[in-house]
Amino acid sequence: xxxxxxxxxxxxxxxxxxxxxxxxxxxxxxxxxxxxxxxxxxxxxxxxxxxxxxxxxxxxxxxxxxxxxxxxxxxxxxxxxxxxxxxxxxxxxxxxxxxxxxxxxxxxxxxxxxxxxxxxxxxxxxxxxxxxxxxxxxxxxxxxxxxxxxxxxxxxxxxxxxxxxxxxxxxxxxxxxxxxxxxxxxxxxxxxxxxxxxxxxxxxxxxxxxxxxxxxxxxxxxxxxxxxxxxxxxxxxxxxxxxxxxxxxxxxxxxxxxxxxxxxxxxxxxxxxxxxxxxxxxxxxxxxxxxxxxxxxxxxxx
Ligand code: ADP
Ligand code: MG
Numbered sequence: 365x366x367x368x369x370x371x372x373x374x375x376x377x378x379x380x381x382x383x384x385x386x387x388x389x390x391x392x393x394x395x396x397x398x399x400x401x402x403x404x405x406x407x408x409x410x411x412x413x414x415x416x417x418x419x420x421x422x423x424x425x426x427x428x429x430x431x432x433x434x435x436x437x438x439x440x441x442x443x444x445x446x447x448x449x450x451x452x453x454x455x456x457x458x459x460x461x462x463x464x465x466x467x468x469x470x471x472x473x474x475x476x477x478x479x480x481x482x483x484x485x486x487x488x489x490x491x492x493x494x495x496x497x498x499x500x501x502x503x504x505x506x507x508x509x510x511x512x513x514x515x516x517x518x519x520x521x522x523x524x525x526x527x528x529x530x531x532x533x534x535x536x537x538x539x540x541x542x543x544x545x546x547x548x549x550x551x552x553x554x555x556x557x558x559x560x561x562x563x564x565x566x567x568x569x570x571x572x573x574x575x576x577x578x579x580x581x582x583x584x585x586x587x588x589x590x591x592x593x594x595x596x597x598x599x600x601x602x603x604x605x606x607x608x609x610x611x612x613x614x615x616x617x618x619x620x621x622x623x624x625x626x627x628x629x630x631x632x633x634x635x636x637x638x639x640x641x642x643x644x645x646x647x648x649x650x651x652x653x654x655x656x657x658x659x660x661x662x663x664x665x666x
Pocket of ligand 2: 417418
């Protein structure tokens with residue numbers, strides 16, 4: 365239904381993605397659950413190979429999951445035809461990639477880069493000019509409008525990329541390692557632009573990264589491990605009021621994600637400390653659970 369505002373813009377439930385290469389199967393997502401609120405600015409972190417890009421490609425309609433549920437806006441992406449997915453990608457999603465060369469076209473100026481998607485969508489010249497100027501201002505690059513990408517710094521190119529991605533005012537902005545090639549100070553400036561467009565346009569923003577410094581920039585960070593959401597960190601207080609050295613510890617609450625089936629991932633360091641093997645006993649104690657490792661039997665597979 366159009367016009368109704370859902371609380372969640374993204375709902376993934378028990379999502380699986382299996383890649384088949386010849387005889388080999390790679391399970392990139394194994395029962396992933398994720399909800400993102402409409403207008404939220406959040407990040408997904410995780411080691412390389414944990415399934416971050418796979419998830420983002422599915423959310424952006426570039427890839428289809430093998431099983432499970434994924435609803436974005438009011439659209440069930442598993443039931444969307446490939447033709448409708450093309451429309452979805454063009455109209456409802458903005459992408460920012462790690463490589464600037466994938467985001468901007470080198471022989472077009474910054475202005476022309478931002479204008480291009482609007483030409484493809486058939487916007488009139490007047491409407492285009494107004495929007496491109498607005499976007500260049502939104503990313504703080506008005507004075508650089510007529511520069512070609514090779515005259516811009518890496519951070520400026522990524523800011524142009526955000527302007528390109530936001531030009532047609534999509535409800536969803538996806539970024540895959542957008543600061544992966546930038547130094548930390550430049551990264552910060554680029555992340556601030558994501559925050560600002562989220563604030564000004566109310567766009568739902570999902571940023572994938574392996575850089576945990578993202579924690580000081582977004583309200584919620586979800587950790588993916590082995591293709592499943594495992595941990596969630598939620599900001600408690602405004603970081604502006606906290607000394608930088610105390611930020612990560614004091615300003616966030618850490619949670620382990622419990623999925624719809626009651627599964628949770630025990631943090632790896634605790635698994636090692638406890639010498640947790642294949643089996644454990646879980647007991648209820650008052651209002652909490654206790655987990656006991658069970659020694660493996662002889663002859664049992666590890
Ligand atoms: P991340 O972005 O967190 O580094 P990816 O989503 O790229 O992780 O990859 C998750 C897993 O899926 C990895 O084991 C990767 O090798 C595999 N994978 C990703 N894309 C493909 C593909 N197109 N074909 C086969 N395997 C893939
Ligand atoms: Mg990746």
